[in-house]
Amino acid sequence: MSAVKNVNRAPDLQDDVNAPPLHLEGGGSIEFHNVSFAYGDQLPIFHNLNLCIPAGRTTAIVGVSGQGKSTLLNLIMRMVDVTEGAILIDGQDIRRVAQSHLRGQIAYVNQTFVTFPGSIYYNIAYGTVSQGKLASKDDVIEATKAVNLYDTILKRKGDFEFRLNPYTRAMSGGELQRLGIARALVKKAPILLLDEATAALDSPTETRIMDHLRHSAHARTTVIIAHRLSTIMDADQIVVLDHGRVAELGTHAELVAKGGIYATMWTKTHISDKPNVSAKVDEAIKL
Ligand SMILES: Nc1ncnc2c1ncn2[C@@H]1O[C@H](COP(=O)(O)OP(=O)(O)OP(=O)(O)O)[C@@H](O)[C@H]1O
Numbered sequence: 001m002s003a004v005k006n007v008n009r010a011p012d013l014q015d016d017v018n019a020p021p022l023h024l025e026g027g028g029s030i031e032f033h034n035v036s037f038a039y040g041d042q043l044p045i046f047h048n049l050n051l052c053i054p055a056g057r058t059t060a061i062v063g064v065s066g067q068g069k070s071t072l073l074n075l076i077m078r079m080v081d082v083t084e085g086a087i088l089i090d091g092q093d094i095r096r097v098a099q100s101h102l103r104g105q106i107a108y109v110n111q112t113f114v115t116f117p118g119s120i121y122y123n124i125a126y127g128t129v130s131q132g133k134l135a136s137k138d139d140v141i142e143a144t145k146a147v148n149l150y151d152t153i154l155k156r157k158g159d160f161e162f163r164l165n166p167y168t169r170a171m172s173g174g175e176l177q178r179l180g181i182a183r184a185l186v187k188k189a190p191i192l193l194l195d196e197a198t199a200a201l202d203s204p205t206e207t208r209i210m211d212h213l214r215h216s217a218h219a220r221t222t223v224i225i226a227h228r229l230s231t232i233m234d235a236d237q238i239v240v241l242d243h244g245r246v247a248e249l250g251t252h253a254e255l256v257a258k259g260g261i262y263a264t265m266w267t268k269t270h271i272s273d274k275p276n277v278s279a280k281v282d283e284a285i286k287l
Contacts, residue, residue, distance in 0.1 A: 027055030060232035113180035
């Protein structure tokens with residue numbers, strides 16, 4: 001019932017009358033142009049932020065806790081509107097295009113996978129519902145292979161017909177997180193936003209999924225937030241957010257050589273490889 005209520009609720013942000021769809025001829029480049037943003041009457045999180053996220057590439061966003069990484073993704077999805085400035089996707093101000101179409105072009109995964117009462121197939125195929133359809137069984141199978149979950153599902157009674165229920169814990173946290181990524185992959189959206197989407201996974205599984213995302217034939221613009229820097233060190237560009245602005249931008253090698261905020265975080269990550277001190281270092285990185 002609450003899902004039905006949410007679907008029927010008027011959106012907080014209204015579309016222009018006859019708002020056009022988003023045209024992605026440029027492949028989905030995202031530009032923050034002098035963006036300022038505050039939640040309500042809170043202190044601003046961004047002030048005159050300028051950032052270019054190139055199409056078809058992977059951009060990682062890092063920064064200590066509370067610097068606005070998740071907010072940056074919320075702004076791209078237009079869950080909230082900029083206070084000043086504009087966000088352009090392939091040159092189009094996202095406030096001027098239909099919200100349903102904008103979100104139809106974006107796949108988003110965070111740490112929480114919402115399960116619906118229904119089969120594993122349904123729970124993954126649901127990823128395309130904003131495009132007015134359920135994903136095909138073949139696409140669902142392909143996505144589960146990409147996230148290293150196919151064999152696990154086959155071991156379940158009824159495999160893809162195995163029923164999930166939000167109130168019983170039928171899968172581990174890592175399996176649910178991989179289901180969440182599979183749900184995003186079936187959407188085959190030109191823009192993929194990952195917010196700590198692989199945080200619950202062990203390193204080999206995470207590496208395999210990241211490799212798939214990097215090398216899959218389906219070109220997409222990927223923006224990724226990850227606390228574990230090893231997840232994002234191969235990104236085409238890494239953006240370090242600090243005090244509402246882009247403090248550093250470059251590849252992993254460039255930023256380590258620069259010796260600034262990222263280099264400090266990277267050094268702490270190395271220490272965290274030693275098991276006994278990892279918790280303390282996590283705490284330090286989170287500040
Ligand atoms: N809906 C909201 N209303 C008011 N303030 C919010 C809201 N969401 C986030 N904030 C605040 O905005 C700031 C940035 O939050 P955000 O979640 O974007 O940071 P983050 O860099 O992703 O943090 P973390 O690494 O801890 O996830 C924080 O101070 C947070 O408390």
